[in-house]
Amino acid sequence: MFAPPAATAQQASRSGPLVIQEQGSFAVGGTVSSTPGTYDNNTPTAAGQSLHGDHLYAFYQVPQNPRPLPIVMLHGAYQSARSWETTPDGREGFQTIFLRRNFSTYLVDQPRRGRAGNSTVATTIEPAPYDQLFFDQFRIGTWPNHFDGVQFDRKPETLNQFFRSVTPNTGPYDAGVISDAISALFDKIGPGILFTHSQAGGPGWLTAIKNQNVKAIVSFEPGSGFVFPAGELPPAMPSAAGPLAPEPVAPEDFRKLTRIPILIYYGDNIPTEPTARRGEDNWRVRLAMARLWVDAVNRHGGDARLVHLPAIGIRGNTHFIFSDLNNAAIADLVSTFLREKKLD
């Protein structure tokens, strides 16, 4: 049988083989808590024992001839690194798409989530039935109806996979704990690019403040943790999903966000006027706050850009822009940005 040269595999079309130099996983960051007392090997109790927790878990892949900067991908609420893997309808996600584009990738389960489940703080997990809420809030449609033209496949198995990508917190959500761990990851791997989704927006900004190895952020629908310089906070924004409040940081910390290029995407079906439809109204205020945030970064000399996809003619995106039906086109937009900023 004819064996194609490896170089062919590497310049791969979407269906060609991946050539991976190295892959693996590790934990990084976190803390160790200890219980006073003396450990008894034969009759162990908590006394004298320790717990390693609050770290993150990362799975990485290094392609042949990798570009200089790896991409770290941080999921949103109720999700894990699974967000960036296979799409709900079974196509390649950003993990493999950007590997094919010769970026090393680091997919993270944040502290107290997924495979980084060991938390130093207790929690109770209730089997909360949220499928219908997620359908609305993640803007697939208004349950049980899909939005017209939504970039989300309508096969029942697609929705099944989407719902089963949900995984709970195993400890209280803490943006400080998360950004500490992501910062430790950037200490370990060196300079890189950070992709964030939804709730990870806030920890993403905090990580860039903490660590100069974050060389750019691409944030997909950041949903909370909009940090502004103390004294420059806009008012909280009421919505049908509750108020969205900005969060203060020291002005000198905020200025650290002006050192790097930042790109933010929001998808479709976000109203401009208040509506009682909770799932949509939730994003109306987030998009509005993100616009104020981008203005603040740029006012302080930064390089932030917000792309509302419908404004450039790209319609139908849900809250999961990077796994929507048009995710290859979205990846092209991201690649163009990285090239423009000389990050590839």
Added chain:
Amino acid sequence: MFAPPAATAQQASRSGPLVIQEQGSFAVGGTVSSTPGTYDNNTPTAAGQSLHGDHLYAFYQVPQNPRPLPIVMLHGAYQSARSWETTPDGREGFQTIFLRRNFSTYLVDQPRRGRAGNSTVATTIEPAPYDQLFFDQFRIGTWPNHFDGVQFDRKPETLNQFFRSVTPNTGPYDAGVISDAISALFDKIGPGILFTHSQAGGPGWLTAIKNQNVKAIVSFEPGSGFVFPAGELPPAMPSAAGPLAPEPVAPEDFRKLTRIPILIYYGDNIPTEPTARRGEDNWRVRLAMARLWVDAVNRHGGDARLVHLPAIGIRGNTHFIFSDLNNAAIADLVSTFLREKKLD
């Protein structure tokens, strides 16, 4: 630059590139629970909503020219698929070792663990300090001392990584739920080989009873769920870690375990006589029960073998045989078994 042919990469030495035809992840199995009532899109409560839970999560990789049977790897208690990835000291684990040997691999997070965290039953997660207990129970040594000659690297970072691979249950452990999901995985992927570790031993046997697509099992230190034909149960075995009781199954179900080759490994530092040292005594009874179990399978016409590694001159293995310092040699043993049984 000279590009080596892909065939070279594929017959790879341990440091050569991996050529991967396809990779990705999915959920399979599980159930949907529903709350009575009518869902209100604008003011959502639990009413009328559903929850997808109790599925497993799998990450798969298909090498070029894969062997006919993929390998499914199922972790033990307090672990996730991370068990099979990079070893605590940073070398390749069974995921990548068997990929290099041209097996497709499916790494599973079982229902209610890791990225398959959505449980249909509530639980409370306490930050239980178990590091020292795990050090003893997983037979790295007697805390704080390593066993002489243990196949576990002594750098502090190795132990740090080992402890941080621990992740809690996000719902009650249920061997029936787990084996249902693994069986659904084998329905999806077709015939394959199942590797199990520790607590996964029991769900492994149950899966082989439920699904004829399980063509062989390699079990590393099965720790519980030893199923015997009703009426042929040996007595429970007391130990310093509590009693180990066999579990009854219908004789016709037990006989299904005689259709496939089964290989079981146990490592070193397992005493033959009762001892007060809990971590070691725990495995004394498990090894003894496994011997009775293998005898029962073979008495009914099966093909089960137990290899106590020290008996063949392989010393120092912990409870994590497949990630110990000699894991490449252990993989060679497994490869020889698969070849003998014409499973490769």
